[in-house]
Amino acid sequence: MQDIYDAYIHDELSESYLKDSVDQSMRHIDFMSNIIDSFQSIIDAENDNVLETIHIPALMREALMTIKNILDLSHVTCTINGIDYLKKADNSNIELIIETEPAALKQIITKIVITANHLIQAYQKACIDDDFKGSIKIKLYTTNNNIIIQVSHNGIQLTDNEITHFFEPYYALGENRFSSEGLGLFFTKMLVEQHINGKLFIKKDGELSIFQLELPYSPQSSLI
Numbered sequence: 001m002q003d004i005y006d007a008y009i010h011d012e013l014s015e016s017y018l019k020d021s022v023d024q025s026m027r028h029i030d031f032m033s034n035i036i037d038s039f040q041s042i043i044d045a046e047n048d049n050v051l052e053t054i055h056i057p058a059l060m061r062e063a064l065m066t067i068k069n070i071l072d073l074s075h076v077t078c079t080i081n082g083i084d085y086l087k088k089a090d091n092s093n094i095e096l097i098i099e100t101e102p103a104a105l106k107q108i109i110t111k112i113v114i115t116a117n118h119l120i121q122a123y124q125k126a127c128i129d130d131d132f133k134g135s136i137k138i139k140l141y142t143t144n145n146n147i148i149i150q151v152s153h154n155g156i157q158l159t160d161n162e163i164t165h166f167f168e169p170y171y172a173l174g175e176n177r178f179s180s181e182g183l184g185l186f187f188t189k190m191l192v193e194q195h196i197n198g199k200l201f202i203k204k205d206g207e208l209s210i211f212q213l214e215l216p217y218s219p220q221s222s223l224i
Contacts, residue, residue, distance in 0.1 A: 054099075057080065063105075063110050064109070065086065066106070071113075079136075098215065104195035107188070108200070117153075117155075137152050150212050158209035167189045
């Protein structure tokens with residue numbers, strides 16, 4: 001605001017200068033708003049840190065339904081193991097029941113998917129293919145000790161250097177310093193490690209950069 005006042009005093013307040021100043025201010029506001037939202041997510045998780053027995057596919061669908069409008073407006077499809085869970089209610093084909101904090105896990109899943117959507121939108125802006133359709137594919141499976149949730153997409157794929165820094169606080173892709181993607185995932189990683197005793201990282205599979213969430217799982221003690 002001081003810069004705008006100085007420009008006015010010196011008769012340098014042009015329309016383009018004013019527009020650039022407003023755009024920069026809006027980026028600052030958006031950045032600070034996302035910081036508040038990220039801190040609020042931590043507080044909410046602390047307040048709702050009650051362990052519950054949950055059905056993982058059902059919780060994932062609930063999480064996706066909370067961001068359905070975002071995905072619809074972005075014209076992005078989202079599937080879990082090939083099934084469109086935004087439209088299909090029957091998820092009985094995957095039986096994974098564990099004890100965890102549902103509020104924290106919902107926040108984690110939605111933040112990962114929203115980040116994937118951001119990368120799709122960034123790619124779409126630079127894409128010359130008018131027929132491009134955004135797609136997010138979630139793969140859910142188990143190993144001996146973990147439930148694995150992988151999120152892949154057909155948006156911008158991250159480089160090895162970007163992956164190295166992606167979960168650092170305030171890290172942003174490209175030149176836009178006031179992007180909240182890295183900040184949000186920094187807090188998301190905290191939720192994963194502190195509330196569900198899991199791991200969150202990005203792995204490379206050829207050209208694809210895949211978000212991978214690992215949750216501890218003991219099939220012998222699960223309540224199937």
